[in-house]
Amino acid sequence: MIRRVEINYRGVFQKRLAKKIGGDVVRIASQMGKVGFSNGRYSDAPERSGIPSKYFAFVSSDLSEEELEAECGAELDIDQADVSIVLDDTLVKGVEPWAWSGIRPINENLRDGGTLVVVTRRTHEDLLKHIPGKPRGWRLATYEGSQSFSGMWVFRDDFTHERTLGAIAAAAPDVMTIEAVEACLNNRHPNDPTRAEAARRAFDEVVEKMKTVVVGTGVESKEAAIVLPKWFEFGEGTVVAAVPRGFEMRPSGQSRNQQYKRGTTRSQRPIIRFDLCTKCALCWLECPDESFDPVPDGLYDVNYTYCVGCGKCAQVCPVQECIVMIDELEFDDESSPWETFSKDRHAYVTWAEDKKSLGRLIHSYVPGSADPQTVKGERIPPKHG
Secondary structure (H helix, E strand, O other): OEEEEEEEEEOOOOHHHHHHHHHHHHHHHHHOOOEEEEEEOOOOOOOOOOOEEEEEEEEEOOOOHHHHHHHHOOOOOOOOEEEEEEOOHHHHHOEOOOOOOOOEOOOOOEEEEEEEEEEEOOOHHHHHOOOEOOOOOEEEEEEEOOOOOOEOOEOOOOOHHHHHHHHHHHHOOOOOOHHHHHHHHHHHOOOOOHHHHHHHHHHHHHHHHOEEEOOOOOEOOOOOOOOOOOHHHOOOOOOOOOOOOOEOOOOOOEOOOOOOOOHHHOOEEEEEOHHHOOOOOHHHHHOOOOOEEEOOOOOEEEOOOOOOOOOHHHHHOOOOOOEEEEEHHHOOOOOOHHHHHHHOHHHHHHHHHHHHOOOEEEOOOOOOOOOOEEEOOOOOOOOOO
């Protein structure tokens, strides 16, 4: 029997974190007398910042190493996961496969009775507002923490790695036990018991917060099932159709490649106070993904389908509180903010200020600290004109 652990993470930002977790699952399982194997999807390709990516760990107690690797080594994805770890809670809104075929549910590969484990500060109810229901029961568990972002070759030592190992032990003790996790961490860090203690705390938290999600609980999936083309539907040669060219002064007026949507790479999205905008055009000029559209009144709308949430627009905007980055889980659609503003300026400004009042997270870089600092923004009254 093979037990499968799926680790969902943000490309580049969490690459080393996911790899360390997958490798340690195999290492700890091996120390328990089992056989393990791990690999990463997209590990042989240059990952773009924020793209939903996956790492896998496979553990068996009755197969040889050669048999396990032969069974799992060539898989770019898996059909079923016993445990699915989510290292950035905004990924619960859905992830993209390697080739664009629509946004897939975060729990799509979860087997019947499997466990989705999310590092988050939100409640189960908040998360289930974005996760589609399944025809059979599954389990949802959380352990408290924020997104652990660093870089491709940089590892942010905030104990998310250790806490995730403890969470996996709670969700699947037949993969590895919490005692084995603690022993591994104590052997690796003999003078630092705080790492094993962090794993134990996450273990206890997952055991306490694990709940069964009954059939029908969750949102309705908006994505159609993937239908691959038949062999006789492929075109001859290797001709790729050109991107249609055009430009209009309206939302979505700029030409964009319809096959290169980037919305699921985003952990935060920009909220724009159009009434404060001076029409300097810096957001439009500086956006690396050209997500802004000039509109007839001289303002600049943002197309959330292509926005990656990099935050550069908020950095270059010269007007205080005009563009602010807000947690992606606060939103449930990608409609045009400018169109909403045009219909009711007062209601839009009130809505924008309510979103901004949630604060901005400034992440700590102190080893062992996973608690971000919350900085409140200034409320700016509506500007009339």
